[in-house]
Amino acid sequence: MSEQSATDREIDTESGSSSHTDSEPSTETDPDAFDDLLAFVEAELNFATSHYNDSYLDRRISSRMRRTQTDTYTEYVDLLRSDPDEQESLLESFSINVTGFFRNPEVWDSIRQILRHCSARAQDTDETVRIWSAACADGREPYSLSLLAHLDPEINADAVEILGTDISEPALETARKGVYKEPRTVDLDDQLSFLEEYDEDYEQYVEHQERTYKLGDDIRQSVTFERHDLINDEPKSTTDFDLVVCRNLFIYIDNEFKRPMLQTIARSLTDDGFLVIGKAETIPPSLKSAFEVRDARRRIYQCDKP
Numbered sequence: 001m002s003e004q005s006a007t008d009r010e011i012d013t014e015s016g017s018s019s020h021t022d023s024e025p026s027t028e029t030d031p032d033a034f035d036d037l038l039a040f041v042e043a044e045l046n047f048a049t050s051h052y053n054d055s056y057l058d059r060r061i062s063s064r065m066r067r068t069q070t071d072t073y074t075e076y077v078d079l080l081r082s083d084p085d086e087q088e089s090l091l092e093s094f095s096i097n098v099t100g101f102f103r104n105p106e107v108w109d110s111i112r113q114i115l116r117h118c119s120a121r122a123q124d125t126d127e128t129v130r131i132w133s134a135a136c137a138d139g140r141e142p143y144s145l146s147l148l149a150h151l152d153p154e155i156n157a158d159a160v161e162i163l164g165t166d167i168s169e170p171a172l173e174t175a176r177k178g179v180y181k182e183p184r185t186v187d188l189d190d191q192l193s194f195l196e197e198y199d200e201d202y203e204q205y206v207e208h209q210e211r212t213y214k215l216g217d218d219i220r221q222s223v224t225f226e227r228h229d230l231i232n233d234e235p236k237s238t239t240d241f242d243l244v245v246c247r248n249l250f251i252y253i254d255n256e257f258k259r260p261m262l263q264t265i266a267r268s269l270t271d272d273g274f275l276v277i278g279k280a281e282t283i284p285p286s287l288k289s290a291f292e293v294r295d296a297r298r299r300i301y302q303c304d305k306p
């Protein structure tokens, strides 16, 4: 099945349903009213609007305005001021959580190589392989890492620890449960078919009943989930992670703010740790010296700390 882009389709991680929410930005032209709305969200709701693209924010806000039948930014900010439920809905709508198991399968071929490399090295030194899936949405990315670790005979799953983080609590709630309902438009079996090349029957790790997929205990035990805001919070750890996977968040972030976020990630990596970003994403030129390109097409980098 071909993958749709984040702006094409949004997956509701709570219900597992998929809905068309790609909305045109509001036609209101008063830039002051839009700026006032963003200032309110930044100051009162504590969401760093200034870090995200205006067009992205406008699409999300316009979608909420349609749902709440408000016609202008001014009307909508008034609604926000008086309605805590709408504040929550808007914040949740900023969290675009399109994701999937083994998203961009060819990238996962490279991730497998990195895991094998780290696993072999950890075996020699009797250490743990530490992985951070940052902005992990509802957990399918860290669970893909865990599935790979458990099924690939060249990776020692017992030595692999995976941390999944996201800014969205509802997404993390789904992640912790490890149960996914298949929406009509998404084929989870197809996503998991990446695992078919292994002799082992992967269904022993993912229980599948009708349209519900439940990750097995072994797979869930290798992953822990925590809330983390990549813009405002400190690194999850300093110099500890062998691999950070942070995919499909930077596309929504203004260029100037990618730098501090990538610095947070760089600080979290071991001296020669690996970084994988989304296929449509880039490392700003000013940070290129911190990361050596390992595979430009698949957006795989390796830390180059002095």
Ligand SMILES: C[S@@+](CC[C@H](N)C(=O)[O-])C[C@H]1O[C@@H](n2cnc3c(N)ncnc32)[C@H](O)[C@@H]1O
Pocket (backbone or CB within 6 Å): 006, 094, 095, 096, 097, 098, 099, 100, 103, 134, 135, 136, 137, 138, 141, 165, 166, 167, 168, 171, 228, 229, 230, 231, 232, 246, 247, 248, 249, 278
């Ligand atoms: C498109 S999803 C990417 C999911 C997964 N990495 C993938 O590629 O399939 C982007 C995720 O970034 C999260 N996010 C947005 N702003 C964030 C921030 N400041 N810090 C951490 N996560 C954030 C959203 O909640 C959402 O789950």
